[in-house]
Amino acid sequence: MKGRALVAFAIAIGLLGLFVYAIGWNEVLSAISRTTPSVYATAFLAMIGCLFFRSLVWHRVLSIVDEARPYWLVAGVFLTAMFAKYAVPYGQVTSGVGIAAVISRYFDAAYEEGLAAIVSADFLNYVPYYTLGGVGVGYVLFTHPLPIDLGAHALPVVALVALVATVLWIGWQRRTLVVRGMAGVTARIRALVRRLTGRNVGFLRRENVERRFEGFYTTLDLVGRDRRGVLGAIVFAHLGWTGLAVALFATAHAVGTEIPLGIAFLAVAVSKVGFLVPTPGGVGGVEASMATALYLLWPVGFATATATALLWRLSTYWFTILVGGTTAMAMTLRDPTSAGTE
Helix, strand or coil: CHHHHHHHHHHHHHHHHHHHHHHCHHHHHHHHHCCCHHHHHHHHHHHHHHHHHHHHHHHHHHHHHCCCCCHHHHHHHHHHHHHHHHHCECHHHHHHHHHHHHHHHHCCCCHHHHHHHHHHHHHHHHCHHHHHHHHHHHHHHHHCCCCCCCHHHHHHHHHHHHHHHHHHHHHHHCHHHHHHHHHHHHHHHHHHHHHHHCCCCHHHCHHHHHHHHHHHHHHHHHHHHCHHHHHHHHHHHHHHHHHHHHHHHHHHHHHCCCCCHHHHHHHHHHHHHHHHCCCECCCCHHHHHHHHHHHHHCCCCHHHHHHHHHHHHHHHHHHHHHHHHHHHHHHHCCCHHHHCCC
């Protein structure tokens, strides 16, 4: 796994290098050299605030699902999860399975409860991409005329939003369909494993899969019934996401491009499209999406937009990798069986 992660990072950085080379190394580096350090430092402070409030979302949701745990423990698991999400391709989709196992060990909770809590918390942390991103759209449409027509560029974003909404609706409203579908998939996987290894994988039996999903949806219902807890988590999620926009706002100003906060809201929301690129944390794709968004939304050169995107990712993505990786190593030094009882 470590070797694959290193290869993935090497490929991602290579793609990012090609992107910057295509724009023009000299122009991008020249824009970066104009950065005001004291202003740029605000971006890191904003990211610290983002991680703090997003970890509070996890703390609030996990407190609904199970007994309240110390904040330091929840924050440690959250930062470990962020490292896992950013260190592998499509980690934001696939890492939840592994992090649920970590939660079940540290919190002495059922696996499906931990998975449902993670899904709920991550969903709440992603809601601002649509709500505050919508605020950015409103700002652009009603207060700031665009320099070019965005009709063709908006289509992929609209399609992505529609796809996510459809998947969420099916997952929530068509539970029986989801359970049957997953039971069918696991049955085929079980048959394949038995054919290749001769092992009878018991935990993939239909009754076990259905029982896991029953516990998963029961936990989701439990979270949904605590409206006060969910409302608090939604507030924390929006404060955390605002940290991403403030980091972009500060980075752009540090480079000398004074964009409005509304533009920052929309650019951060659009940059999510870059995570479709199969690299760790969407490296290369997010930077390209952000640079393109800034170029289309604000009268700025593409080299300056690229420099802003690179510096913003340094203060958000790479900073989180550093903090999350350090926290993950620190968590491994502590006995998880005793951590949940303190």
